[in-house]
Amino acid sequence: MVAFSKIVIAGGGIIGNSVSYYLAKLNIATTVIDPIGIAPAASGKAGGFLARDWSDGSPIGPLQQRSFDLHAQQAEDLGAENIDYRRLVCMAVGCDERAAAVAKPSGKKLEGVEWADINVSGKNIMGGTDTIAQVHPKKLCDAMWKYSKDHAGSKLIIGKVVEAVVDDDGSISGVKLDDGSTVECDALVIACGPWTDATKSWFPPEIGRGIPRMLGIKYHSILIQSPRVLNEAVFFSGHGDPEVYPRPDGDAYITGFPDPAVVVTESPGKEEVRPEVVSSLIDATKKVSSLLGPIPPHTEQACYLPTTNDGIPVIGEIPGVKGAFVGSGHGCWGILNGPATGEAMAELLTEGETKHVDLKLLGVDSPYRR
Secondary structure, three states, X not given: OOOOOOEEEEOOOHHHHHHHHHHHOOOOOEEEEEOOOOOOOHHHHOOOEEEOOOOOOOOOHHHHHHHHHHHHHHHHHHOHHHHOOEEXXXXXXXXXXXXXXXXXXXXXXXXXXOOOOOOEEEEEEEEOOOOEEEOOHHHHHHHHHHHHHHHHOOEEEEOOEEEEEEOOOOEEEEEEEOOOOEEEOOEEEEOOHHHHHHHHHHOOHHHHOOOOOEEEEEEEEEEEEOOOOOOEEEEEEOOOOOEEEEOOOOEEEEEEOOOOXXXXXXXXXXXXXXXXXXXXXXXXXXXXXXXXXXXXXXXXXXXXXXEEOOOOOEEXXXXXXXXXXXXXXXXXXXXXXXXXHHHHHXXXXXXXXXXXXXXXXXXXXXXXXX
């Protein structure tokens, strides 16, 4: 049974694409509306690090496990080589910051660590190939969208939703865009990442207030082309705690130094890149790796990761209006949890309930909300 026949998805990032993809697998077309296009913000600039069990025991544990497994399935369906999916190892590496300040790099490689070799003082294995993987977020979004478009006839509209049209009976009947046009629909999925907070104004106040507060945490990242393909992701303790995710194409994705959570006012795809943060990332890389440190980055970028006040993503129906749904607030696990969120939303839209992940703790009215 298809509960809704005309589905609009506001947002072309990992969540919106995942919803469209899993509906397309059911031969259901969607209309995705985004001001810029596919993966214009964090979903095009994220690291794509995947960990199966790092949230076990938390409200998002089952979602994360399911989504990790779905990533592996997507790699089979879409082609691992097309989305740069692979399994790898993750290490935690401690840095001796005092040695970095008073001594020249020793150049001695820490035993059991692939490439971190300057002033490193200890290590711990955080996960192996059974629980750690990675994917290229932009390539994944592009591949999912191609499937949605080719298989189900889904459409992309470049535009900005400014209002949800709600009929007298409380049902969604369309969305108005900033150019004055209206797109008819009987279901609206909000997947606007850190800009979800602004979508409250699309609805009457009594409905908009029901959408949990959404903030954004700004992260900067740099990409360095390594002389060889590396196979260990490393989370450093010290020198600003940078995280390094090497990719199968030879790039090393390096991030860290996050800003505090704020209401996002910058536009998608136009996030300011601050030179001082980029310099901190470059400096931290020089302090931990003789391989990567001397190489200047070829990409410097910034994006916002969406987060709720309670740190728990919001996935489910918006109370007070029939046919309105929201999926956002996944924080640093947005790429990881995208597929399971998309699958669950597709189930809600077609069956009225989820089959694989219980969303009670992740809904708008979750007992964890504050």
